[in-house]
Amino acid sequence: ELKVEQNPLFLSMQEGKNYTIYCNYSTTSDRLYWYRQDPGKSLESLFVLLSNGAVKQEGRLMASLDTKARLSTLHITAAVHDLSATYFCAVDSETSGSRLTFGEGTQLTVNP
């Protein structure tokens, strides 16, 4: 069974600081997805990482994938309040087809 673990689960940080969210998964996969969810809202796709060493950046967020370590990171640079949300990573695998297995989510709060 594919398992996806995120840490930390809760993150409170000050504006202007940097931090990294980690996503570990248990089986071989070359496709990892990051989503953002605001309270009471649906999931918004942030990044799709399709190969080992893939790195993508959008604004203050940068995601990377190491398939050998089965690890993805979401790095936040100079955080701003608007980044406050819950961030999920998700993985699909050869055996699961396109079924996504999600992590528990990281609830990020950026304080002024």
Add this chain to the structure above:
Amino acid sequence: EAGVAQSPRYKIIEKRQSVAFWCNPISGHATLYWYQQILGQGPKLLIQFQNNGVVDDSQLPKDRFSAERLKGVDSTLKIQPAKLEDSAVYLCASSDLGVLGQPQHFGDGTRLSIL
């Protein structure tokens, strides 16, 4: 491009009652998914359709949950009878599997409360 549409947004019922949710995917998307998201957790897949056929329903509690996707477009998810543990947000998503690694696009969800 219009997104994934779901209705209703909220539903409150008593346990043992039945409820149905509706989803209209993004136009042209062949694959449709229903997820259950319990408060504080990540979404969990209930069922996946490819056109009007079921691809994966291994995590669907079939004694009380059913879903259909007639004509390969809209879909309905039904719960009968509902239990207290079914309180959750039910998310519908769609994707076009013609492109490798394309993300799933999610609707706003239906928030179900069981009394």
